Amino acid sequence: MNSIEKLTRIFSEFPGIGPRQARRFVYFLLTRQNGALEDLSKNILDLKKQVAVCDDCMRFYEKKHDKSKLCSICSDHTRDQNILMIVQRDVDLTSVEKNGNFNGIYFVLGGSVPILEKEPEKKIRLSEFKNFILKKNNEGLKEVILGMNWNPEGENTAQFIENFLNKTLEKEVTSNKVKISHLGKGLSMGTELEYIDPDTLRNALRNRN
Amino acid sequence: MNSIEKLTRIFSEFPGIGPRQARRFVYFLLTRQNGALEDLSKNILDLKKQVAVCDDCMRFYEKKHDKSKLCSICSDHTRDQNILMIVQRDVDLTSVEKNGNFNGIYFVLGGSVPILEKEPEKKIRLSEFKNFILKKNNEGLKEVILGMNWNPEGENTAQFIENFLNKTLEKEVTSNKVKISHLGKGLSMGTELEYIDPDTLRNALRNRN
Amino acid sequence: MNSIEKLTRIFSEFPGIGPRQARRFVYFLLTRQNGALEDLSKNILDLKKQVAVCDDCMRFYEKKHDKSKLCSICSDHTRDQNILMIVQRDVDLTSVEKNGNFNGIYFVLGGSVPILEKEPEKKIRLSEFKNFILKKNNEGLKEVILGMNWNPEGENTAQFIENFLNKTLEKEVTSNKVKISHLGKGLSMGTELEYIDPDTLRNALRNRN
Amino acid sequence: MNSIEKLTRIFSEFPGIGPRQARRFVYFLLTRQNGALEDLSKNILDLKKQVAVCDDCMRFYEKKHDKSKLCSICSDHTRDQNILMIVQRDVDLTSVEKNGNFNGIYFVLGGSVPILEKEPEKKIRLSEFKNFILKKNNEGLKEVILGMNWNPEGENTAQFIENFLNKTLEKEVTSNKVKISHLGKGLSMGTELEYIDPDTLRNALRNRN
Numbered sequence: 001m002n003s004i005e006k007l008t009r010i011f012s013e014f015p016g017i018g019p020r021q022a023r024r025f026v027y028f029l030l031t032r033q034n035g036a037l038e039d040l041s042k043n044i045l046d047l048k049k050q051v052a053v054c055d056d057c058m059r060f061y062e063k064k065h066d067k068s069k070l071c072s073i074c075s076d077h078t079r080d081q082n083i084l085m086i087v088q089r090d091v092d093l094t095s096v097e098k099n100g101n102f103n104g105i106y107f108v109l110g111g112s113v114p115i116l117e118k119e120p121e122k123k124i125r126l127s128e129f130k131n132f133i134l135k136k137n138n139e140g141l142k143e144v145i146l147g148m149n150w151n152p153e154g155e156n157t158a159q160f161i162e163n164f165l166n167k168t169l170e171k172e173v174t175s176n177k178v179k180i181s182h183l184g185k186g187l188s189m190g191t192e193l194e195y196i197d198p199d200t201l202r203n204a205l206r207n208r209n
Numbered sequence: 210m211n212s213i214e215k216l217t218r219i220f221s222e223f224p225g226i227g228p229r230q231a232r233r234f235v236y237f238l239l240t241r242q243n244g245a246l247e248d249l250s251k252n253i254l255d256l257k258k259q260v261a262v263c264d265d266c267m268r269f270y271e272k273k274h275d276k277s278k279l280c281s282i283c284s285d286h287t288r289d290q291n292i293l294m295i296v297q298r299d300v301d302l303t304s305v306e307k308n309g310n311f312n313g314i315y316f317v318l319g320g321s322v323p324i325l326e327k328e329p330e331k332k333i334r335l336s337e338f339k340n341f342i343l344k345k346n347n348e349g350l351k352e353v354i355l356g357m358n359w360n361p362e363g364e365n366t367a368q369f370i371e372n373f374l375n376k377t378l379e380k381e382v383t384s385n386k387v388k389i390s391h392l393g394k395g396l397s398m399g400t401e402l403e404y405i406d407p408d409t410l411r412n413a414l415r416n417r418n
Numbered sequence: 419m420n421s422i423e424k425l426t427r428i429f430s431e432f433p434g435i436g437p438r439q440a441r442r443f444v445y446f447l448l449t450r451q452n453g454a455l456e457d458l459s460k461n462i463l464d465l466k467k468q469v470a471v472c473d474d475c476m477r478f479y480e481k482k483h484d485k486s487k488l489c490s491i492c493s494d495h496t497r498d499q500n501i502l503m504i505v506q507r508d509v510d511l512t513s514v515e516k517n518g519n520f521n522g523i524y525f526v527l528g529g530s531v532p533i534l535e536k537e538p539e540k541k542i543r544l545s546e547f548k549n550f551i552l553k554k555n556n557e558g559l560k561e562v563i564l565g566m567n568w569n570p571e572g573e574n575t576a577q578f579i580e581n582f583l584n585k586t587l588e589k590e591v592t593s594n595k596v597k598i599s600h601l602g603k604g605l606s607m608g609t610e611l612e613y614i615d616p617d618t619l620r621n622a623l624r625n626r627n
Numbered sequence: 628m629n630s631i632e633k634l635t636r637i638f639s640e641f642p643g644i645g646p647r648q649a650r651r652f653v654y655f656l657l658t659r660q661n662g663a664l665e666d667l668s669k670n671i672l673d674l675k676k677q678v679a680v681c682d683d684c685m686r687f688y689e690k691k692h693d694k695s696k697l698c699s700i701c702s703d704h705t706r707d708q709n710i711l712m713i714v715q716r717d718v719d720l721t722s723v724e725k726n727g728n729f730n731g732i733y734f735v736l737g738g739s740v741p742i743l744e745k746e747p748e749k750k751i752r753l754s755e756f757k758n759f760i761l762k763k764n765n766e767g768l769k770e771v772i773l774g775m776n777w778n779p780e781g782e783n784t785a786q787f788i789e790n791f792l793n794k795t796l797e798k799e800v801t802s803n804k805v806k807i808s809h810l811g812k813g814l815s816m817g818t819e820l821e822y823i824d825p826d827t828l829r830n831a832l833r834n835r836n
Contacts, residue, residue: 002689003677007670015651024642027717029674030687031737041672043634044664047656050630060657062629090654092402099407100414110658145417149401184416186393188400188409192358193301198308200397205309207393207416208354211480212468216461224442233433236508238465239478240528246462252425254459256447259421269448271420299445319449510820517825518832563835567819602834604811606818606827610776611719616726618815623727625811625834626772 056132058125059090059108073097073105080104084136085145086129086161088112088154092147104145107132112148112157120160129161130168137169143179150185158182265341267334268299268317282306282314289313293345294354295338295370297321297363301356313354316341321357321366329369338370339377346378352388359394367391474550476543477508477526491515491523498522502554503563504547504579506530506572510565522563525550530566530575538578547579548586555587561597568603576600683759685752686717686735700724700732707731711763712772713756713788715739715781719774731772734759739775739784747787756788757795764796770806777812785809 001009004026011022029037052063054071061071068075083104087093093106109124117123133141146161148154165173165180172178185203187196196204210218213235220231238246261272263280270280277284292313296302302315318333326332342350355370357363374382374389381387394412396405405413419427422444429440447455470481472489479489486493501522505511511524527542535541551559564579566572583591583598590596603621605614614622628636631653638649656664679690681698688698695702710731714720720733736751744750760768773788775781792800792807799805812830814823823831 003670003673004687004689007674010667010670015655016648021643023721024718026674027687028642029671030678030717037671037675040637041668043630043637044656044671045668046630047634047653048664051657060631060654062631087402089403090657091651094650095403095405096410099405100410102414145414147402149403150396150398151401154401181417183413184393184395184418185397186395186412186416187359188394188397189359189406191397192360192363193296193356194298194304194358196304196308197398201305201309203395204392205311205354207395207418208390209393209416212461212464213478213480216465219458219461224446225439230434232512233509235465236478237433238462239469239508246466249428250459250463252421252428253447253455253462255421256425256444257455260448269422269445271422299448300442303441505820507821513821513823514828517823518828520832563832565820567821568814568816569819572819599835601831602811602813602836603815604813604830604834605777606812606815607777607824609815610778610781611714611774612716612722612776614722614726615816619723619727621813622810623729623772625813625836626808627811627834 056135057093057106057108058110058128058132059093059106082136082140082142083145084133084141084143085147087147088149088157092149096147104143109157109161112153113160114153115156117156124157126164129164133165133168137172137178141172141178143181146180146182148183150183265344266302266315266317267319267337267341268302268315291345291349291351292354293342293350293352294356296356297358297366301358305356313352315356318366318370321362322369323362324365326365333366335373338373342374342377346381346387350381350387352390355389355391357392359392474553475511475524475526476528476546476550477511477524500554500558500560501563502551502559502561503565505565506567506575510567514565522561527575527579530571531578532571533574535574542575544582547582551583551586555590555596559587559590559596561599564598564600566601568601684720684733684735685737685755685759686720686733709763709767709769710772711760711768711770712774714774715776715784719776723774731770733774736784736788739780740787741780742783744783751784753791756791760792760795764799764805768799768805770808773807773809775810777810 007026007029008019008022011017011025012019014022017025029040050063051060052069053059054061054074055069056074057071059071073079080103084107085096085102085104086107086109087096088109088111090108093108096102096106107129109129111123113120113123120126133144144165146158148158162180165178169178173180184207186200186207187204191200193201213232216235216238217228217231220226220234221228223231226234238249259272260269261278262268263270263283264278265283266280268280282288289312293316294305294311294313295316295318296305297318297320299317302317305311305315316338318338320332322329322332329335342353353374355367357367371389374387378387382389393416395409395416396413400409402410422441425444425447426437426440429435429443430437432440435443447458468481469478470487471477472479472492473487474492475489477489491497498521502525503514503520503522504525504527505514506527506529508526511526514520514524525547527547529541531538531541538544551562562583564576566576580598583596587596591598602625604618604625605622609618611619634653634656635646635649638644638652639646641649644652656667677690678687679696680686681688681701682696683701684698686698700706707730711734712723712729712731713734713736714723715736715738717735720735723729723733734756736756738750740747740750747753760771771792773785775785789807792805796805800807811834813827813834814831818827820828
């Protein structure tokens with residue numbers, strides 16, 4: 001396979017990119033000035049050198065000069081380290097950080113649990129989650145927020161995590177020392193009653209305030 | 210103007226219909242079998258004869274043989290007549306009835322209050338609403354749910370109605386005898402955290418449960 | 419069924435209209451001022467009284483006071499009555515009249531011939547077409563333009579009509595006295611080479627000029 | 628700026644990619660197995676080493692071991708080297724090669740001429756085109772096909788190139804030794820008469836056959 005085809009094939013695997021747009025990327029690169037390709041190439045190569053996975057929340061973060069193995073959120077003591085939001089992916093964490101006025105910490109599952117999945121532990125970071133949750137529990141964990149998407153796979157993931165917490169922290173959950181909570185459901189910005197679906201409407205009514 | 214043009218023009222005023230689709234409607238009618246046009250024509254003519262506006266909630270309803278001036282919801286004593294949801298339009302009421310598992314009653318404003326509107330009483334049925342709310346208050350009203358769309362005009366309408374209630378039922382609202390509530394806000398069916406807007410996310414966090 | 423439901427059901431049969439929009443139409447009518455419904459009702463009823471089907475081209479047209487049974491195009495002697503464009507529907511004729519700078523006449527098939535259709539004569543006005551084409555042939559017909567949509571059903575219809583003409587006017591077609599032509603194919607306004615489909619591109623190349 | 632941000636910014640410049648999708652690309656890369664990033668990085672770096680611009684048609688092509696400076700099309704003597712299609716970009720050439728059954732050769736302008744552009748020679752490879760066209764003319768050029776998109780900028784580019792050819796090959800064009808042609812215009816695959824625009828319809832009628 002020649003180099004245009006080879007690169008087209010690689011770009012085709014990028015999320016949301018088909019073969020046609022992949023090819024446009026290659027031609028786009030071909031028209032770039034000298035230096036641009038070297039720059040891109042180097043940045044890609046450096047990515048894993050400069051980015052680490054946080055030992056606690058498992059998100060990707062930029063390494064600092066110090067020897068800390070924790071990201072800026074997990075090592076920030078002005079944040080409430082006892083409120084934990086569990087999200088599916090790094091992009092979800094980024095979105096909540098940017099928009100949410102949330103002052104707790106996170107755990108990134110790195111995926112979700114499909115319905116009827118036989119081996120959930122292969123889809124998400126389950127053993128890392130267990131270690132983290134036990135550690136946090138020892139340090140005074142108060143609340144675990146299930147921050148999943150509201151779609152079938154997200155709901156299934158939330159259900160799985162909730163069951164897992166009920167087992168792993170049985171005493172704490174039963175005694176209400178650790179609270180498990182779900183993101184509120186109801187009208188989203190832009191929702192019109194005329195077009196609302198039954199599940200959203202029922203939640204909007206139940207959660208009226 | 211000839212009759213094809215005239216009918217096209219009338220259909221163009223239907224909600225969501227442009228001149229091109231209006232013209233297709235006319236040609237569609239021309240190809241109908243005998244009787245179909247007479248049937249449509251008669252049904253349109255009969256509409257206002259058979260449909261009345263409910264004296265209480267102001268929604269359109271099919272007249273019955275009895276002399277009642279109330280719709281089937283307002284005259285249904287198995288429903289909680291002390292919980293009132295205020296909606297903008299009949300289609301909103303229909304949607305809630307169909308999907309919402311709601312057992313109270315309604316009031317249909319017949320429109321909404323645009324932002325900076327000088328004469329809100331011309332946009333919604335304000336005097337009818339006042340009469341109805343005073344009557345219901347005498348009969349033991351417990352809760353008023355503001356069932357508006359979540360968009361700027363819907364929010365403005367909810368704000369206007371809330372202010373109006375605070376004045377009209379000042380004593381009852383202050384003493385918490387009548388509660389004013391809003392539909393819950395948060396994740397809607399299908400919402401993904403990656404694409405969530407800040408207002409929805411903030412509400413989803415605040416309303417977590 | 420009550421009158422709101424009944425009218426909703428009728429509007430649901432209009433082209434491109436689902437039950438939800440049909441219901442909006444009904445509520446829209448309910449909010450109209452007095453007189454508007456009577457006006458619409460009357461216009462629908464009058465439609466077939468004031469509109470006739472042209473004896474020649476079979477299109478719908480507004481009847482005049484005179485006794486002519488031909489539409490304004492078929493009776494217009496400034497138009498070339500020997501160039502005939504065959505279209506599927508009235509809306510196609512309207513579109514060509516509005517946009518096309520075409521000075522011949524038309525025949526409206528009233529439909530199209532689906533692929534593998536066993537009884538094409540039930541889908542289009544075949545006997546009327548035969549009569550018309552024989553009459554026109556006697557009057558000096560020079561060209562028949564197949565003005566079908568470019569999609570599988572349109573192509574099948576064009577093929578069917580072409581075969582039919584080859585049989586019905588065999589001598590005239592063979593001797594080139596009557597020419598059968600197709601609308602030109604190639605780039606449409608807005609076509610970009612990057613996204614062009616193979617059939618369009620082949621035609622654009624073959625028909626280059 | 629950290630390395631995630633830096634790479635996000637670079638991907639944001641890719642055609643059709645916004646900052647959000649660019650960020651997803653970066654996270655996607657972070658989850659790739661070892662070796663994948665090295666592979667991508669190397670392929671990008673190698674791109675310009677292995678790809679050259681054809682001395683004749685100016686398209687990008689994979690270098691061969693021989694010393695030829697011509698691409699596989701320009702050096703293919705089974706193709707008609709006297710029929711030249713001028714296209715705006717490499718992707719257009721790829722599309723025609725894949726779909727078009729075209730057996731001539733190409734010239735890639737590398738861009739287009741915006742309407743009212745003061746310095747067209749900065750937008751397209753005009754001097755290279757002049758050299759190529761003069762060389763081809765000496766070798767027996769018969770036809771130049773203007774293979775531009777049908778939109779305002781494409782039409783303006785075609786007009787500009789046609790004027791340029793009329794000047795540069797004045798004698799040959801006037802004597803019809805070199806023919807200038809445009810891709811055929813008319814119905815594209817999928818066009819329906821009801822929705823056709825006036826320009827397409829006029830061309831479809833004029834080019835009927």
